[in-house]
Amino acid sequence: MDRAYYVTTPIYYISGNPHIGHAYTTIVADVLARTSRTFRPTFFLTGTDEHGQKVANAAAAAGKSPQEWCDELVPRWKALFAAYHIEYDDFIRTTETRHVEKVQRVFEHLRESGDVYRGKYEGWYCVDDETFWLESKLVDGRCPTCGRAVQWISEEDWFFRLSAYRDRLLEYFEHNRDWVQPRSVYNEMMVFLREGLDDLSISRTSFDWGVPIPGGGVIYVWLDALLNYITAIGWSEDEARFRTYWPASVQLVGKEIARFHTIIWPAILWALSETAPEVVFAHGWITVDGQKMSKSLDNAVDPFSLADRFGADAMRYFLLREAPLGSDFSYSEEKIAQRRNSELANDLGNLLQRTLAMLQRYRDGIVPGRKGSSALGGRFEPLPAIVRARIFALRFREALEGIWELVTALNRAIDERKPWELHKQNRADELDAVLYDLCEGLRWLAILLHPFMPERMSEMWRQLGTPERIDEDWSSSLRAWGGLAPLTQTAPAAPLFPKLDTIAQT
Numbered sequence: 425m426d427r428a429y430y431v432t433t434p435i436y437y438i439s440g441n442p443h444i445g446h447a448y449t450t451i452v453a454d455v456l457a458r459t460s461r462t463f464r465p466t467f468f469l470t471g472t473d474e475h476g477q478k479v480a481n482a483a484a485a486a487g488k489s490p491q492e493w494c495d496e497l498v499p500r501w502k503a504l505f506a507a508y509h510i511e512y513d514d515f516i517r518t519t520e521t522r523h524v525e526k527v528q529r530v531f532e533h534l535r536e537s538g539d540v541y542r543g544k545y546e547g548w549y550c551v552d553d554e555t556f557w558l559e560s561k562l563v564d565g566r567c568p569t570c571g572r573a574v575q576w577i578s579e580e581d582w583f584f585r586l587s588a589y590r591d592r593l594l595e596y597f598e599h600n601r602d603w604v605q606p607r608s609v610y611n612e613m614m615v616f617l618r619e620g621l622d623d624l625s626i627s628r629t630s631f632d633w634g635v636p637i638p639g640g641g642v643i644y645v646w647l648d649a650l651l652n653y654i655t656a657i658g659w660s661e662d663e664a665r666f667r668t669y670w671p672a673s674v675q676l677v678g679k680e681i682a683r684f685h686t687i688i689w690p691a692i693l694w695a696l697s698e699t700a701p702e703v704v705f706a707h708g709w710i711t712v713d714g715q716k717m718s719k720s721l722d723n724a725v726d727p728f729s730l731a732d733r734f735g736a737d738a739m740r741y742f743l744l745r746e747a748p749l750g751s752d753f754s755y756s757e758e759k760i761a762q763r764r765n766s767e768l769a770n771d772l773g774n775l776l777q778r779t780l781a782m783l784q785r786y787r788d789g790i791v792p793g794r795k796g797s798s799a800l801g802g803r804f805e806p807l808p809a810i811v812r813a814r815i816f817a818l819r820f821r822e823a824l825e826g827i828w829e830l831v832t833a834l835n836r837a838i839d840e841r842k843p844w845e846l847h848k849q850n851r852a853d854e855l856d857a858v859l860y861d862l863c864e865g866l867r868w869l870a871i872l873l874h875p876f877m878p879e880r881m882s883e884m885w886r887q888l889g890t891p892e893r894i895d896e897d898w899s900s901s902l903r904a905w906g907g908l909a910p911l912t913q914t915a916p917a918a919p920l921f922p923k924l925d926t927i928a929q930t
């Protein structure tokens with residue numbers, strides 16, 4: 425049995441409504457989890473980051489208590505993930521007792537181990553990013569990440585001895601060159617490390633929306649938030665469960681929070697005598713006019729209306745096909761519509777429709793037997809292993825490109841073998857062979873694309889009439905070309921991806 429696979433997303437601040445950027449990371453995690461679940465124990469964690477000044481300010485502006493505000497917003501995040509067919513195993517909220525208690529335990533632990541000490545913090549703070557900044561890092565006196573005004577704070581705080589971990593971090597980075605991906609982010613983090621590390625203030629005293637520290641103050645929201653990855657899987661509570669999943673196989677983050685996850689996070693884990701995650705992947709941004717899409721810049725796109733207009737699965741496809749995971753890409757409705765119409769409606773949807781229509785016309789909708797070997801089968805049998813390897817290397821775009829070679833080959837088989845002529849000429853065996861290959865190819869596509877487009881591929885599966893489960897282990901369902909049983913009764917139905925102008929009218 426393979427070791428369990430554990431994938432996480434950042435936990436999102438609920439200072440406002442979610443946007444498509446939040447759906448993006450969570451969809452990536454869902455594709456990984458769905459692929460992994462077919463053959464090994466898998467755990468996929470997401471959730472919400474509810475403490476801190478940013479959320480407290482948002483609640484105050486809405487005239488609510490922070491807890492009331494969070495309780496009202498969480499269902500919107502859950503609805504977003506449901507709308508995008510995301511199946512997480514757990515959704516953690518940092519205000520839950522199961523988390524708060526363990527955060528306090530961590531603090532005690534760090535105090536006992538001597539990793540924290542009392543000191544005075546004086547410096548700049550960006551509320552929007554919940555980040556302390558050295559004066560030298562500010563850009564024109566503003567936050568270097570979001571460009572907003574920073575606040576001067578002066579507090580008696582607890583500090584974490586981050587500087588004490590610098591040598592170990594450098595050594596770890598040097599010996600594990602793939603632990604932070606992509607390489608550009610790894611290099612950037614090495615620059616930070618080489619510049620030197622300051623100790624980190626891990627408490628706040630000027631407001632109280634956070635995990636309380638005995639003796640006063642609350643825990644700095646980033647320490648509280650990072651710990652979600654271990655509190656959710658039972659750290660200090662359920663040893664067996666915790667050891668099953670930790671260290672995480674891959675932690676997905678946007679590149680703006682790579683520093684927290686690749687420098688502060690491993691140091692905290694080491695202070696707790698735990699290991700660092702196997703991989704942190706810092707993905708690129710969805711941009712609008714060259715700028716990161718974000719709530720605070722007021723250029724965010726409502727993910728619910730996108731799912732309504734383009735279809736949640738088409739959006740999932742677009743987000744993973746448009747750019748390599750590590751790159752930024754610009755948001756454009758034309759590009760979404762274009763990919764949906766050409767790749768999903770024409771290449772894939774029409775392929776299903778034409779195949780099932782021909783099968784209906786020539787064979788009463790029943791999958792024929794096939795005599796002899798298949799050139800298509802010979803060519804595509806290695807595909808599942810290739811696709812799986814690319815998915816777990818987080819090369820989703822290349823995984824989809826590989827799958828599309830099969831889509832293209834099936835369309836070409838129709839154009840070249842012309843089943844309608846084989847029918848006219850009574851070449852029954854040849855017609856059977858083409859029709860069988862088309863149906864078998866579609867079955868492979870439904871299985872391979874299921875992690876990317878779970879709802880639409882389940883519908884394709886239904887139309888193909890296949891009795892087994894779509895999410896069976898590929899090493900059995902896609903072991904060899906020819907798994908589709910002859911005599912299967914297909915069930916053609918409405919197009920998988922109706923052309924967009926048709927949608928607009930409905």
Ligand code: ME8
Binds near residue numbers: 448449676680709
């Ligand atoms: O940073 N493009 O939460 P957050 C791509 N609570 N992804 C985007 C994006 C965009 N334009 N905008 C947001 C926080 N994201 C902290 C995290 S983790 C212990 C604490 C995604 O609500 C991306 O994954 O600001 C980014 O890292 C995350 O949302 C930030 O969400």
